[in-house]
Amino acid sequence: MxxxxxxxxxxxxxxxxxxxxxxxxxxxxxxxxxCNPFARKVKPHQLEFLQKGMSEVLDLEGFQIQTYKWGSGSKKILLIHGWSSHSFRWKNYIEHLLKNDFTVYALDAPAHGLSSGKSIHVVLYAKVIDAFLKMNSEISFIISHSIGGFATTYFLDHYKTHNLEKVVIMGAPGExxxxxxxxxxxxxxxxxxxxxxxxxxxxxxxxxxxxFSSARFAESITIPALIVHDKNDLATNYNYSIRLNKHWKNSELILTEGLGHDLKSKELIKKVTDFIKN
Known part of the structure; x- marks a missing residue:
């Protein structure tokens, strides 16, 4: 043992x-x-990248939420990370999106990255997303991963005052x-x-x-979604995304193989970007 x-x-x-x-x-x-993610600390090489996009700190319910902004493209997108992660996980996505006329926003969830706090749950994460989108109402798209995808689905069911046109839900849990x-x-x-x-x-x-069931939340959502999951995901079962796709009326499903929970590949980044753009 x-x-x-x-x-x-x-x-x-x-x-x-x-x-x-x-x-x-x-x-x-x-x-x-x-609610404790036991989040990893931001490493020096990660901080170097994040500092290039470091933006204002959002104060919400006693939490200081570190936000980021890269580029000045015509299309505005927000990236929502998952459990025990932070905004650096999006580095390859950010670099690709910047080449495709996007302004890229990201934030570190409470108790993650450079944000304050020791705990996080879906309701709090959704409040953070809502507050940030109210401050940046020009944002039209979200790409989310893992618990961030669960929080995004909860957000879309519970908050209706936003200008989102499309969302991407990647490797999200379901229950x-x-x-x-x-x-x-x-x-x-x-x-x-x-x-x-x-x-x-x-x-x-x-x-x-x-x-707290993503399939239940999805039944009220009408905006287009791309749902992505890997069949070899050891952190969250891909059957949740199959079910989410069935309950989310206006959604597409991509099942990958060999990418695991991280879902990082040049081909997938391109597919996600094409879905947002087209």
Whole structure:
């Protein structure tokens, strides 16, 4: 048994003990764990690239959100990164989009990159997207990845005052409840412990995990979407994107092979750009 597994089991034992002796603390700590991305720090070579596009800091609900802007093309696009990531993940996309007459915007989610905070969830991420689009109403397109794609789908269902014309959803999860199943299995949580954490989730977000379903959100969305997923994605199952495509009336689906969760290739970048442009 390696060190990581030992730590996971110890944390699970701690949570299970709290469920009996201090359930209120379990609720708080369990919810924070669920929302903690344990994001990687920005490396020097990444910072060098990001600094070229560094723009204003958005202050939202106590979070300082670092935003970026590259270029001055006629088409305006916002890039939304995923879990435990930051805006540098879009470097190859940014460079290609700049060559195709785009002004490229990006932002680091709360608790990611150069933004402040220690936690993130879909409702908060959608608020950030909404606030940024209200500040930059000329933006017509979004490309999103992973949890950023889930947040974008939630945003489009819950916020209607925007000028978006097309969106791209890449490698996105489909159900919040899956994260709880993952933590229960990984940490060895008891049913009682898990239920206490779910209760706190409901108290904080006003909905149970089962409410947060990308397929449900997609049913109200009418703008065109390109949905992309890799069949070898080990982080999120591509069947979620097949289902999302069925529920999103005006959507196209691309299933790749061999690109994994990152979905980075020159060919795919071109396909995504062509979808946005045409």
């Amino acid at each position: 390696n060190f990581k597994i030992i730590m996971q089991k110890l944390l699970g034992f701690y949570f299970n003990l709290l469920s009996f002796v201090y359930p209120k603390k379990l609720k708080k700590d369990g919810f924070l764990l669920f 919040a409840s899956d994260f709880f199943d993952f933590y229960k299995q990984t940490l060895g949580l008891t049913t009682k412990s898990l239920q206490l954490i779910i209760d706190e989730f409901h108290a904080q977000l006003g909905k149970t995990p089962s409410y």
